[in-house]
Amino acid sequence: MKNKELAALFHRIGDALDVKGEQTFKVLAYRKAARILEDLTDDIETLARDKKLESIDGIGHGIAQKIEEYVTTGRMAKYDEAVAGLPPGLLDLLDIPGLGAKTVSLAYEELHVGGLDDLKRVIADGSLAGLRGMGDKKVENIHKGIGLFEQGHARISICEAALISEAVISYLKKAPGIGRIDAAGSLRRMKETVGDIDILAEGRNGAAIIDDFVRIPGLKRILAQGDTKGSILVAVESSERQVDLRIVGSAEYGAALQYFTGSKEHSVKLRGLAKAAGLKISEYGVFRGAKKIAGRDEEGVYGALGLPWIPPELREDRGEIECARDGRLPRLVEAADLRGDLHCHTRASDGRMPLEDLAEQARSRGYAYIAVCDHSRSAAYAGGLTIERLEEQWAEIDRLNRRWKGFRLLKGSEVDILGDGKLDFPDKVLKHLDFVVASVHSGFKKNVTARMVKALENPWVDTIGHPSGRLLSGRRGYDVDLDRVIEAAAANGKALELNSHFDRLDLNDLYLRRAKDAGVLISIGTDTHSADGPAMIRFGLGIARRGWLEKKDVLNTRTAEGLVRWRKTRKR
């Protein structure tokens, strides 16, 4: 797949043209193409061969030709032309907060700044401050921006972002005159990682609330402080994280929430629709001429455009606006639909909770069942269970299950898929289990696709655990063709897992949608290892919704009896 490679090229072309002062809309067109390629799960080379590039919204004749040129020749003349004459380190400077194309271009033209070292030099010797439109404060901001840039601006996990935003919100709720308050931005859209944290609040005295905001415990630096908007850095472990707060009146709260939730692409398309209908939409409301026709709540904003309210998780410009217009929006799966958790560990293997505590936690969440899926015998690193210990666990499960009405522990296993694609327990053991998750834990580059396909063909396997194997904190994942895995799951009537742990979220939103389209059911599991594990379900649910999953697409929305029936009646 050359998708990511091409996306990087188009990003670079956009940056280069931006610095060279090319028309903004041309720059935006390249950046949009880059984003489309990043999101695309179809192989761009296949699409190019089939002459289908121009059927993608946002890819026109010009960019299609450039893609074709690149996949056939390995080069792209437009790219070479765009970066020609620019020093190799110049465009990287655009990633420095507070530094944009205009300033980079100016520093290059006037002072021959070609990269980070040059930039530091012209700051130190004062020559940058001498340029037109520059001053001491601007230079100081760029200097601080370099600090942030060098410290690394990695996105944080959705879990960490949720914790920070909840702390800030509970602090702000004590401020006088605060009304509605919500996390907006990518956190509200439940993206798997989050950059900055955006918070929107309703209040009359914005200046006073912002004044409170910039005094929050843990504050590292104030980036901006106005009457309606504040921006700060807070300390997070060893680094810093930006939190933006916006204050609006109650009459525009809905419009502002829509606006600050994004995504940018979704909002741009929405504004285009408004414009075509003779309306104007901003964070203050929807307007017909000078008359405001909506803004108090999001339903009204979408309603004014003739659309039903669109759930935040769908707002990525991936077809949701068209579906909303045609009345074809999915009814996304909700927390209340989930009747159980299909992947939990106990201290019998590498978990920390006893079986009984795990069950009580699940009962208190209102679940009807959970699948106890400790590791299998080959997983020595994780205290994998021998057949004997597995049988002991069954006895304990039977004993505990007599205790409750309306709740069941399911006998399960997270069985290793071995190097040859065989499973770590023989069929005569697997056949006694209620739920079998088959996972790859070793040999990440060794025939993973074929091994997963073979596991799916085993009649006792129900789902594949964390199918991509990637860790958001850094591990790339297996060398696996997920399309073939989805195909095999469909052919064998099996499920695939959505692992809800914040560092996994695997399958991701894009593959979930493909699996759904292929008719594959998704089993949502938390991969719980400790007492805070079951709460991870909120992140899994968020990703499921981003994957357009409905109640019917998720295996664990079924009753325990329904689950048993599914296992019995699926194709063998």
Next chain:
DNA sequence: GCCGTTTTCGGCCCGACTGTTTTCAGTCG
């Protein structure tokens, strides 16, 4: 560069904050 049931040309989302200005440009989201 993309796109079209108002357009194949002429649009393309819009406002806050900051800093350097004396009316506005750059950056960000």
